[in-house]
Amino acid sequence: MVVRHVHSPGASVGFARMQNTQGWTALVTGATSGIGEACALSLSQQGARLILVGRREDRLHALASRLSTPSHCLVLDVRSREEVERSLAGLPEGFGEVDVLVNNAGVALGLEPAQEGALDDWDAMIDTNCKGLVYVTRTLLPGMVKRNRGHVVNLGSVAATYPYPGGNVYGATKAFVHQFSQNLKADLVGTRVRVTDIQPGMVETEFSVVRFRGDAQRAGKVYEGMQPLTPGDIADVVTWCVTRPAHVNINVVEVMPADQGFGPFNVKRR
Template identity: 80%
Template sequence: MLTGRRRDRLEALAARLPTPSHIIELDVRSRPAVETALSSLPAPFSEVDLLINNAGLGLGMEPAHTADLDDWETMIDTNCKGLVYVTRVLLPGMVQRNRGHVVNLGSVAATYPYPGGNVYGATKAFVHQFSQNLKADLVGTRVRVTEVQPGMVETGFSVVRFKGDAERARKVYEGMQPLTPDDIADIVLFCITRPAHVNLNVVEVMPADQGFGPMNVKRR
């Protein structure tokens, strides 16, 4: 099953896949839409064994006191509430069938703060803690939970963050080699193909050109 807000992209992806696909045009920020779409899935898609919560975004890099509150709400609604809505609808079926795997796409921003990261980093800290608590609740079942925390990955992320400014987005990755979507997909594939008794809790991954910065100290 492929979900997203842009049907044309979903159809293009479905055309490339070697297996039958079910497309759901869906904005995960809408709880009624999520509940309606996912509570009445057609066969043979009704028994979901794998959920990849990949919907998420960052908006803006202004400091907290000048940031756009609408941007903050959009990030919270997508990165936190959307993930919760989808998980809550599909998780009971996994527990009932005693099989399944929830993979949440987090970020190293959950652990390493940076100026302008404010609410984006906070939403990813939520993803981390929610994933950990899901694992605690599911002990004794055959439902696994994995959080993948990427560092810099060159996708449309920065274009969205800078609201269409492609040049500014390009400079984020200038002079270094970022991770690619294929790198992250390969890691997810590794996690979900481990033996049923193996659960990878958290996978943190960065490009070789990214590391840890010094503490932010203002000199006067």
């Protein structure tokens, strides 16, 4: 006779229990669309109050009306260090202690080879994807360390690891996001402040429309004939990471649609 012992959830095998985010405060940058909007909705459903950051005020208020928890709309351009410092220093009562920072604001512009790239586009990507992320993180991090709790979630990209033609500066900014995340983790050892770098592959948002300067037809061809990830897919990953037990840090998550993979080396045949 074979006897099988079945462990129930929470038994001695040590099943991880998710943290209760009720009453937490989460700040999401780039909350006016796509992944940022989906993250705000997901975290609100978990009970967190939201600070919604973006440049389009009408969209921020429209999103706030859909949340099930209190929210504060912050019209802010993360590229401005002075604006970031001033706005985050003046958060209203009940929103001043940020438990979760989702650095989602980012941009890709153009797909030209480096020798034809526009320096203005490069500046915009560096200012938003690198400097904006750094400004917000540096402003909020001391409070997290002082309270000995918090989670910084940085939205990177598989472009940080896998180069592609035309991805020159965009991919470089996401490599910065990855390495900055890793170094933050090194600095925060001994605290209960956690850091995660989320690296999505193809996600259908306004990303390609912005990259191609409003050319919706060209943007649509990026996802033609395949099933990309959705903003909700990435929001699920973010929410899973921040609700792990306090002693668990998810360093990096790389996630692609099933229809995306790795290409062969780009070789010029003569």
